Amino acid sequence: MTLANYQFHYYFSGNPDKRLILFLHGFMGNSHEFDQAISLLSHEFYCLTVDLPGHGETKVLGGDECYTMPNTAHAIINLLDDLKITKCFLVGYSMGGRLALYLTLHFPERFSKVILESASPGLSTEAERVERVKRDEQIARKLERSVNKNDFAVFLSNWYTQPIFGSIKNHSQFQHLIEVRLQNNPIELAKSLRLMGTGYQPSLWEKLKENTNPLLLLVGEDDEKFIDINQKIAKTWKCQLKIVSYSGHNIHFVNTMVFVKSVREFLIEAEP
Secondary structure, X not given: OOHHXXXXXXXXXXXXXXXXXXXXXXXXXXOOOOXXXXXXXXXXXXXXXXXXXXXXXXXXXXXXXXXXXXXXXXXXXXXXXXXXXXXXXXXXXXXXXXXXXXXXXXXXXXXXXXXXXXXXXXXOOHXXXXXXXXXXXXXXXXXXXXXXXXXXXXXXXXXXXXXXXXXXXHOOOHHHHHHHHOOOOHHHHHHHHHHHOOOOOOOOOHHHHHOOOOEEEEEEOOOHHHHHHHHHHHXXXXXXXXXXXXXXXXXXXXXXXXXXXXXXXXHHOOOO
């Protein structure tokens, strides 16, 4: 999949003389997902954020196949090539974490250390994938019926009632989070969910054993579903697992300081 199929929106911030971190946002996020964390890391790192297909201002110029995980991963590598970035750190959240795991397993030479926040390797059985695709299709249809801003706002409010998000709706900046999410196009989000959702993506469970890069797994203490998933990942191969207190699925938003401390310590320690 070539860059000609995409018009990526991205931006750099931080210190261009320092090591670069590529940040990949979650479902319904955009390139500003990590702004608060990046503001605290900007003196020590050079940071690159990108709107993934179906999100933000990135335009997909090719067909629907451009939204799939393998094609998105190849497009990200092509973007890095275009930007003359041969190797960098990688941080991915949720959907972006699943993509980050795919990237590090298929292009290990491009990433020196990887942090996965609230991520998974997908689903291990065909039955699980079929069931998840059915569920995601129902959500995609709700998104397609939410083209009105008020309807989309209701969808988002309901979305964040899921147990994995813990008490995120009580956060003082929750309304700002909703406003940022509202900048997305629900039709494009539906395409992303259908084609890069957990049920549709290739399962990475078997390929986990091939990982060669240092890896940190972050998961919130209120996110029981992903604690279980990440504990299973940690048993599959050697990596670090950190369960973050006072956090649900979206750690970098609800507990930014601990997230930043975790990123800083993992990426800087033992650096040559």
